[in-house]
Amino acid sequence: MRQALLTRFLRYIKIDTQSNESNAQSPSTASQFEFASLLKAELEQLGFQSVELTESGYLTASVPKTVNGVPCIGFIAHLDTAPDFNGANVNPQIIEDYNGEDILLGECGLLSTEQFPSMLNYIGQTLITTDGESLLGGDDKAGIAEIITALAYLLEHPEISHGEIRLCFTPDEEIGRGADHFDVPGFGAQWAYTIDGGQLGELEFENFNAATAVIRAKGNNCHPGTAYGVMVNAQTMVARFHAKMPLQDTPEGSKDRDGFFHLVNMQGQTEEAELTYLIRDFDIDTFEKRKQWLTDRVNSYNADLVVGSLEIELTDSYFNMKEQILPYPHIIEIAQQVLISQGITPIVKPIRGGTDGARLSYMNLPCPNIFTGGHNFHGKHEYICLESMEKAVDVIIAISKMTGQQFLSK
Known part of the structure; x- marks a missing residue:
């Protein structure tokens, strides 16, 4: 799965999908719809069911259930990248077996361990950075690549017990409109997880009121x-x-x-x-x-x-999703148990921002947020660890499995 994940991610970030707050249409940029159309074709080729792309730019699909009696859950990521920094002509650098030193970002900057000490957590691993001319686009194309890679694995392994699994890729999250045309009843999930967080282990179900x-x-x-x-x-x-x-x-x-x-x-x-x-x-x-x-x-x-x-x-x-999620503690418990089972220390902390999940939680779709593996989103210092991305794939698969196990054992 590693190569498939990396190939997807590198292909996706090459597509400029910045949103545009001054355009009231959905999606706010044509490139988002074009990206969603490419993803639709990819999902159909992989064997996903009920693949649909709305005029508003919302792409949904299903992995069919393999057992009865398990609730339908969902995984969500967004198509757009932030409009406040250059998102075109992304030219990533891949640093294998990272040695713990500063990383030059072309002629435009430096990824410094003094400024960003989190880099030192990834010595010996593979980092993907910008070249200093643009953002990387891991927010949230990493989430899209991770969801597709994980759910494609479940399609290939029908022996794994799980309920129906839904995915949705939304437009215009970065400008606060990602839930504007989200069809919660049509989505059909009892709860979902946005794959839109940062460093390895992040699990978030509290955010700013805004x-x-x-x-x-x-x-x-x-x-x-x-x-x-x-x-x-x-x-x-x-x-x-x-x-x-x-x-x-x-x-x-x-x-x-x-x-x-x-x-x-x-x-x-x-x-x-x-x-x-x-x-x-x-x-x-x-x-x-x-x-x-x-x-x-x-x-x-x-x-x-x-x-x-x-x-x-x-x-x-948007408002703090905490009040809408706490009445359903099993949603958080499943995610925490999965992180621990994967050897990941859960980092439960409030989001100093918002996600689609904040608004969706107030639309009767409780929706915590899970890490993608990225750091320093929205700027030239953005980077992501490939091994953390692989862990995110493992977590998505394991949440699907554990949900099946917990409800089948009742």
Whole structure:
């Protein structure tokens, strides 16, 4: 399976499938649909059943059950790669028998063990890196390659007892739309696992509550030569507003279970300008307080203005899946038992982000997240360990087996 897994992964990452937040269509880029079409043909050739690709870019397929009395489960990954860094012309480097030294990324950077000490966990193994010109695309083409490789193995071994297994590859996860057109009843699984995590052993069923705040400033433009008493510079308004945001309450100033405000975009001209913040927190009460605090700041800012004004628009994105998964402890227990049985130490930790599973869990499809083996997603320092990818394949197969064993023994 190693060679099949590697070949798939290298083939998939060559396809540029970045999503595009400015396009409201699904999928947001034609390349995602083209990739899904290629995967559809591959799944059909491998013998998957009920292979379907919707107009919205959702690809589903089935591995038929080999025994009765076992629930249908699913595995999910996403087609798109992050739009905030170059995803085209991916040229991977394969470092076999990694020696623990720094890795040059072409002429564009360095994968340094001082900056990324996790690299030292993979001495003697095979690392796949970028060449410094693009992201790698392991998020989430590693997940796709691992799911297909694992489920193809189950198709080849019908003697293994398991229920029906469903897969779904979704578009536009990176821009928060991966669950928009997901047909949960049609998918038919009682629960699923997203294969969209990072390092070996990660098992995640808790994530940020997330919202977006857009703060718009309304000013007044005129010729700068006659601006006295007339011009109101909206750009100055938003600059002063942001300058008084808490300096350490940011992604770069937070870790573990800390929440934050993240300025992701600022744009405008003299007449109008805007700031876009991501609001993140694990605790729902604190999350709501963050939104209210920001709203109060806008109101207070406006109260001090003589001319011009700010307005705020808040949009919730997703919520902490923990509340939707904890009522079904067997979903987590099966995954933990499988990791231990495979000689993997479970790393149970909250996701400092979100996955399709966060929203799907609120759509009656409980959906924890499992590792792919990758590190440093969304940038030129991304790398993945091939042996960890193989372990992810083993885990998918073993979860399918253990689900069958547990329910057949009841």
